Amino acid sequence: MTTQFGGLLREWRETRKLSQLDLGLNADVSARHISFLETGRARPSRAMVLNLGSVLEVPRGSRNAMLHAAGFAPGYRARDLDEADMVPVKAALEWMLERHLPYPAMVLDRHWTIIRSNATAQMMLSQVGIGEGDSLIDALLDATRLPSVIENWQEVAQHLVHRLRAESAHFGGDACLDERAAQLAAQIGTFAPGSGAGGEAIVPTRYRMGTSTLSFFSTLSQFSTAEDIALADCRIEHLFPADEQTREVLKALVASEG
Template sequence: MSTEFGGLLRQWREARRLSQLDLGLSANVSARHISFLETGRARPSRAMVLNLGSVLEVPRGSRNAMLHAAGFAPGYRARGLDEAEMAPVSAALGWMLERHLPYPAFVLDRHWRLVRVNATAGMLLGQMGLGEGTSLIEALLDQTRLPAVIENWQEVAQHLLQRLRTESAHLGGDAWLNEMAARLADQLGDAAPGPGSQAIVPTRYRLGETTLSLFSTMSQFSTAEDITLADWKIEHLFPADEATRQMLELLAAGGG
């Protein structure tokens, strides 16, 4: 990727499949000015860099790179959950995870590392040798781990592959996500996705004599300006059938 502002702007514009006119209209500047910025004939103000970064939905870390290339100080930083400023965020995460019990829920970073888990997720993932700090993607690519206990692995993997590619594209091309997607595509070979006859595709986990059928929803912090927080995703798993609901409630009550 280019280190010059004009090159970075052009790369992000092309990644978002926008013409100079489209970007200019969205950013309230002329297409000619966009062209001058990309060729280096014009130098952007700090406000213009931030405006274009917002319009192009550039991740916060990459917006810092654009600011640096334009000669400005970074505008975003990464904070730890233990910092005082992050206390409301930490409390919100804890609230969402705990209120989702007895169903599993966890927080993932951009590379699908487990940041936080609730009690049910911790128990289920622990049975597969997974915990906070480990990457779900790496576990999903290891045929001796998650794929070995997912009954409908081929079906799930097709959706996983599309999700990896979509997330990488949104980030402007993440090398690690691209590598994981390539490895998964190699595993799938020429297998074609099904016709999509179901409303949702649950993942069916086989744990001993029990099969848990779960689907998930994803949420993020919509106003996050912190680099790390903007990449985090909170995944809530729900039972896809009555038997799974009853089993999760039984496990939460200590009867599993």
């Protein structure tokens, strides 16, 4: 009979589209043992649960669920950035945000809540009433906020739907991200890309700020060795100018603020 742990293991293996043989090879155990774990004929050690969770790239919070299902105490916790052992992490985040000026950058959690942002990002987002602690997804779904200042909204929104779905898949399914992706997809309806679709290296976001239109593309970074649940889900989004005009406007803007 399948145990709770066995069911979770099978779900994650199927989510990652691995056969029992594939998982066994990657985890350095036999496919037969994987089968026994999934059916409950064998019980895993704590080390085995952690090994399989790592191979399957299971998010830390879900690894805790696997540990609990196998009868073990949680192995991971979520810390606040103000805790003592997070001081180096907090300093690194602040360094990345500040060094990215005059370009905007922000730190987002799993559900796109803004944890930290630099001065340029704050300046840009404040014009639509968004600040630290607010959900970027909520602002994207509100037609009076971010969609109202993004000139190529339909094009950008289509990419955001794909990003939300991809992030949900990484987490093995996230109801919040799935729901927001569905809401956003319903809002934009059927979108037919222009004739040049696929011909560009990037799709910039054209953000209207006052009398200027700023064009950006972004990169995402994360902590590669994070064991903390919240930190492992954290993303640092850096926006870069997609044209020279945007670069010059941002340099002048920050200079005037200084």
